[in-house]
Amino acid sequence: MSTALNWLSALDHPEFLADRVSAALRQWPDGDAEAVQVAEIDPAIADTSALVAATDITLESSANCLVVRARRSGTETLAAVLVLATTKADINTAIRKTLGARKCSFMSMDAAVEATGMEYGGITPIGLPQDWPLLIDERVVAQDQIVIGSGVRRSKVRMPGPLAQQLPGAQVITDLAVPIA
Template sequence: MSDQLEQSVRAPFGNFPQVRRALDAVGELAAPVAALLGGWDAELAGQVLYVDTDPELADTAVFCAAYDVPAEASANCVVVAAKRGGETTLAAGLVLATTRLDVNKAVRAHLGARKASFAPMDTAVGESGMEHGGITPVGLPAHWPLLIDAAVAATPYVLVGSGRRRGKLILPGAVAAALPGAQVLEGLAG
């Protein structure tokens, strides 16, 4: 019976060799991603899909071409370091892959920072518990602000990282907007 359920799961776009509910693929996910999904609202977590993909094809443009994913259905999660008064706050921004996160104006202003920049890779990886090239908004540290561009929240389904370079998650934009710490903002992307 379980095999029949797994066989019936389909991705809303793309051409993937294997599609499963993320809750059925927790062993493939980074630990913080699996932990969030396992402890989150079951209805929301149940809407998240996992697609198995080649880690060598993880970069957005290459990935979209290889798996026939429209770029406007793919989103990038970027870790930002915002500084004010000698303190650094880490946050994440989620924008469609067809746009860029406006770190210098929108993110800086929203976080009330004097300066904001992309976090160093070692910091982003170490603090998130995820792999470079696979960082996802699902399972980020609870104290991080998660800034989501309104266009992502309005997207029927969006593809994001899985916490690892291998595999991706697909979830409704509205489910992304319901993630812990999420704040949906207009004009976050440029």
């Protein structure tokens, strides 16, 4: 049986957000920040498949934030990628080419946690380092609402999909991900 989540104003409930996520939301224009909601969850269901199985959240509205490391000629770029859970990030072609890299890989769990200051399973594009590119698959911004991490495993954030393109460093890219068969 699916449980409906209790969505609350993210601005009014910073206790459910990582500190850097809460700080970033307070910097947003009022109308945008007010559209962001947060719901407390059991940390055991923070991973997308478990969340979808246990709650009323759909795979189609779930978006995953992935952290990548791109390299070219001794230069390294850290970036975030936001894709729907119904797709797979195209790291070897679309992401690598967009970042102008020779080699691109997903960061290890420990490295991603250290670089973002967020908990694994809760990494979100809100509150990432301002100088990071944020590559967003166009399908994400086409969603009325997306459910993403909150910076911690014990909650999720819900916001309008189009709002993601206003995050620092955001670039909306066609076919950044491919549908999962």
